[in-house]
Amino acid sequence: MRRAWAGVAILLSAAAMVSCSEVPDAAAPAGLVVARAADVTTLDSDAISTSKEGSETYGLIAEPLYTIDAKGALRPLVAESHTVSVDQLTWTFVLRQGVRFSTGVRVTAADVKFTVEHARRGPLQGELYRGITSIEAPDDRTVVLRTAEPDSALLANLAGYPAAIIPEDFGGMDEPAFWRDPIGTGPFMIDQWEQGRQLRLVPNPHFRGAKPALASLTFRPVPDAQTRMLQLRSGQADIVDGVPYAQVDAVRSDSALRLVELATPTAVFLTLNTAKPPFDDQHARRAVSLAIDRQQLVRATLLGRGRPAGSFLAATALGGYLPEFGVARDLDAARDELARSSSPGGFSFEIMYDAANAQFGTAVQVIQANLAELGITATLNGTDRNAVLATFATPNWTAGVAEITTGDVGYVLQFYTATNGFGSGSALVSEVSKRWRESKLEFDESGRLTIYRDLVALIADDAPQVGLYSPPRLYATSARVRSVEPVDPTGALDFSKIVVT
Amino acid sequence: MRRARYLARRVAGVLVTLWGVSLLLFVLLQLQPGGPAEAMLGITATPSQIAALNRELGHDRPLPARYLHYVAGLAHGDLGESVIFGRPVTEVIAAALPTTLKLGAYVLLLSGIATVSLATLAASRRGGPVDHVIRVLPMVGLGMPSFWIAVVLLFLFALRLPVFPAGGLQPGLVGGLRSLFLPAVTLSVVVSAILVRSLRRGLIDTMESDHVTAARARGLTGARLLLGHVLPNAAIPTLTLLSLVSASLLGGAVVVESVFALPGIGQLLVDGFRRHDVPLVMGVALLTAVLVMTVNLLMDVVHALLDPRVGPR
Numbered sequence: 001m002r003r004a005w006a007g008v009a010i011l012l013s014a015a016a017m018v019s020c021s022e023v024p025d026a027a028a029p030a031g032l033v034v035a036r037a038a039d040v041t042t043l044d045s046d047a048i049s050t051s052k053e054g055s056e057t058y059g060l061i062a063e064p065l066y067t068i069d070a071k072g073a074l075r076p077l078v079a080e081s082h083t084v085s086v087d088q089l090t091w092t093f094v095l096r097q098g099v100r101f102s103t104g105v106r107v108t109a110a111d112v113k114f115t116v117e118h119a120r121r122g123p124l125q126g127e128l129y130r131g132i133t134s135i136e137a138p139d140d141r142t143v144v145l146r147t148a149e150p151d152s153a154l155l156a157n158l159a160g161y162p163a164a165i166i167p168e169d170f171g172g173m174d175e176p177a178f179w180r181d182p183i184g185t186g187p188f189m190i191d192q193w194e195q196g197r198q199l200r201l202v203p204n205p206h207f208r209g210a211k212p213a214l215a216s217l218t219f220r221p222v223p224d225a226q227t228r229m230l231q232l233r234s235g236q237a238d239i240v241d242g243v244p245y246a247q248v249d250a251v252r253s254d255s256a257l258r259l260v261e262l263a264t265p266t267a268v269f270l271t272l273n274t275a276k277p278p279f280d281d282q283h284a285r286r287a288v289s290l291a292i293d294r295q296q297l298v299r300a301t302l303l304g305r306g307r308p309a310g311s312f313l314a315a316t317a318l319g320g321y322l323p324e325f326g327v328a329r330d331l332d333a334a335r336d337e338l339a340r341s342s343s344p345g346g347f348s349f350e351i352m353y354d355a356a357n358a359q360f361g362t363a364v365q366v367i368q369a370n371l372a373e374l375g376i377t378a379t380l381n382g383t384d385r386n387a388v389l390a391t392f393a394t395p396n397w398t399a400g401v402a403e404i405t406t407g408d409v410g411y412v413l414q415f416y417t418a419t420n421g422f423g424s425g426s427a428l429v430s431e432v433s434k435r436w437r438e439s440k441l442e443f444d445e446s447g448r449l450t451i452y453r454d455l456v457a458l459i460a461d462d463a464p465q466v467g468l469y470s471p472p473r474l475y476a477t478s479a480r481v482r483s484v485e486p487v488d489p490t491g492a493l494d495f496s497k498i499v500v501t
Numbered sequence: 502m503r504r505a506r507y508l509a510r511r512v513a514g515v516l517v518t519l520w521g522v523s524l525l526l527f528v529l530l531q532l533q534p535g536g537p538a539e540a541m542l543g544i545t546a547t548p549s550q551i552a553a554l555n556r557e558l559g560h561d562r563p564l565p566a567r568y569l570h571y572v573a574g575l576a577h578g579d580l581g582e583s584v585i586f587g588r589p590v591t592e593v594i595a596a597a598l599p600t601t602l603k604l605g606a607y608v609l610l611l612s613g614i615a616t617v618s619l620a621t622l623a624a625s626r627r628g629g630p631v632d633h634v635i636r637v638l639p640m641v642g643l644g645m646p647s648f649w650i651a652v653v654l655l656f657l658f659a660l661r662l663p664v665f666p667a668g669g670l671q672p673g674l675v676g677g678l679r680s681l682f683l684p685a686v687t688l689s690v691v692v693s694a695i696l697v698r699s700l701r702r703g704l705i706d707t708m709e710s711d712h713v714t715a716a717r718a719r720g721l722t723g724a725r726l727l728l729g730h731v732l733p734n735a736a737i738p739t740l741t742l743l744s745l746v747s748a749s750l751l752g753g754a755v756v757v758e759s760v761f762a763l764p765g766i767g768q769l770l771v772d773g774f775r776r777h778d779v780p781l782v783m784g785v786a787l788l789t790a791v792l793v794m795t796v797n798l799l800m801d802v803v804h805a806l807l808d809p810r811v812g813p814r
Contacts, residue, residue, distance in 0.1 A: 039772075041772070044587055047541075047587055050541045050542070050543075050776075123553050127549075176588070194764075195593065195596045195597070195764060196763075196768060197669070197670050197764045198669075220762065221764075222762040223768070224668075224762065226655075227655060227667060227762055230667040231668060233660055236666060236667050356775075385540070385775070386533065386534060386539060386540045387533075387534040389535055389544060390534040390535030390536070390539050391534065392544060393548075403544075416545075418548075419546065419547055
């Protein structure tokens with residue numbers, strides 16, 4: 001019996017010794033390790049639109065002709081310049097000299113032609129490029145695009161990930177193999193990609209600009225927010241994306257850590273079905289909008305971070321603009337609107353929301369309490385995200401919580417029109433469609449912004465969609481990480497500029 | 502010959518059950534509201550985009566045609582293409598499976614050591630304070646949710662006393678053993694909690710049996726008595742219980758893989774459900790069914806080997 005116990009003790013000790021031995025990690029990153037909530041599942045330029053992690057990683061590998069910078073301004077990247085014909089139907093791009101793929105091969109107009117033609121065929125994002133009727137490459141540095149009608153949004157669309165330049169004919173690779181190791185002109189290239197474990201990038205030796213100051217950049221998927229924070233505190237990760245709001249103060253008070261808080265063009269909103277009671281009545285919709293306390297929403301859901309939203313378009317996407325109507329709570333005005341509605345004594349309705357989203361869960365409870373003060377009873381229906389999205393496409397819903405991140409306002413308005421106001425049946429859809437078409441003809445950026453702001457004011461006034469709040473993007477970094485800046489308006493980071501001291 | 506016929510019957514039973522599982526899963530997943538197109542495109546999905554994507558994914562065909570297509574592919578080892586990964590499901594699962602299998606093996610090793618040690622200690626000190634403590638321990642283990650145990654272990658052994666990594670899977674044998682130790686301990690707490698009580702009871706009953714008394718009379722003691730005469734007989738009900746626990750072990754892996762950021766099939770299942778990736782969910786669920794049934798089959802075989810009264814008749 002004693003020998004049996006000795007055997008067990010030896011086994012346990014061996015397991016503990018093997019487990020505890022501090023053997024140097026062969027794959028210990030020499031550069032920067034970033035812990036993110038999700039893995040990159042694909043880098044296919046069309047499919048990455050469905051994944052923040054995928055699109056942000058692809059943006060480090062491949063570059064489009066133009067890009068939208070952190071302030072929302074378009075600036076040339078692979079292109080040097082462009083001109084638009086007098087009839088605004090022909091766009092001529094001149095490519096920057098000395099741009100090379102990570103393979104060392106020079107970028108030519110034929111690569112751009114191939115890229116745009118490939119983007120047009122994409123089942124998810126192709127619609128953005130189908131207005132282009134022809135693409136020509138008269139010489140190595142010139143690309144000529146023609147559109148069926150004037151389209152001021154073309155440049156913004158060309159700044160999208162599907163139009164990031166890839167080599168003609170996938171550089172001789174078959175397409176699935178190419179997307180497992182895509183070749184681009186960006187500051188980084190793939191070194192190693194292990195599904196679910198890590199994706200490691202290294203600087204592209206042929207990048208034309210200043211080389212990144214990192215030896216490597218490793219993205220690791222860590223779904224649990226607490227584990228991400230533990231990895232940061234234990235030194236296993238240098239940057240963490242998606243800091244829980246509850247940990248913001250703890251990060252701030254820790255001298256070994258830094259908090260990076262960036263405004264995003266994401267808006268969370270309540271969409272109301274205007275095709276059926278009670279929200280076929282404009283006064284009922286306006287009463288709901290006026291009764292919601294958005295400051296309280298920001299406090300409860302984001303613990304005071306972030307800001308109120310005036311519509312499904314975040315203020316960040318509109319140069320900080322918030323419509324006058326609806327953003328501030330006004331219970332007296334809400335009571336007046338309710339009194340003028342077809343249900344002056346109040347009404348009941350159901351709010352559908354994604355139950356897996358804790359923020360949404362808190363938000364609907366705040367809304368429920370806010371509306372109760374007005375005599376409006378909101379019942380809550382937390383369900384699966386896919387069920388919510390599928391129900392929006394049917395007439396069988398009254399109200400639901402949704403979220404949109406706006407890369408380009410024109411793009412969102414285009415889809416607002418095509419989806420009949422996200423399924424709300426809003427009477428404004430035809431007006432939005434008309435104004436959106438006007439915006440396509442407006443080549444002056446400030447003129448376009450004015451059209452967008454007017455539209456947002458119109459939508460806020462009619463309230464088929466009621467803006468709730470805009471969450472920020474929160475990163476935590478170790479104190480040795482410097483120069484953490486956004487690369488675009490969505491709050492993605494510019495890893496080519498980050499320095500590790 | 503009788504044993505071979507018994508095994509063949511069991512394998513045929515497994516295949517029929519798998520077919521039933523595939524049919525049930527397929528129908529249930531189709532009953533889910535929405536589809537991959539809506540899940541991928543979000544609220545801005547236009548009807549034309551949804552139609553185009555459904556056409557591309559083959560979702561525009563009638564349900565029976567889709568099922569027959571799926572079963573035909575299955576017969577050739579083709580589980581279809583994952584919507585979110587854009588790669589064959591077999592390839593995606595093959596990359597994730599080793600992590601879950603290693604974790605499962607680690608759990609069985611740790612919980613086996615813990616179960617045998619604690620149950621033997623309790624049985625040999627029956628009625629004493631040690632026995633009472635060991636009888637209460639499983640209650641504590643079962644009362645703690647896996648994710649809570651995981652977070653506490655991470656806090657203690659990855660942050661306060663940094664001997665293990667705070668999640669993730671490190672490369673190499675040593676790296677793998679270090680990375681999987683805390684997740685394995687987390688699951689072992691629950692598994693051992695279930696098994697200890699069963700094995701303790703079995704050991705006490707067996708130690709009081711006539712054949713053990715006879716073995717003692719022949720002068721057998723210590724490890725020879727325990728390993729040669731007591732444990733094989735006492736372990737039979739615990740092995741049956743272990744086959745049932747294996748199913749819940751895979752369920753626990755979903756939580757543990759998420760907290761410890763392990764790239765296993767539990768994570769794939771979560772991602773697949775979240776993004777309506779029917780081929781991926783089907784593939785993982787079928788694999789899970791195969792694993793559970795294989796474990797059950799193996800346990801039956803071991804049971805039959807240990808106890809001649811059980812098995813082919």
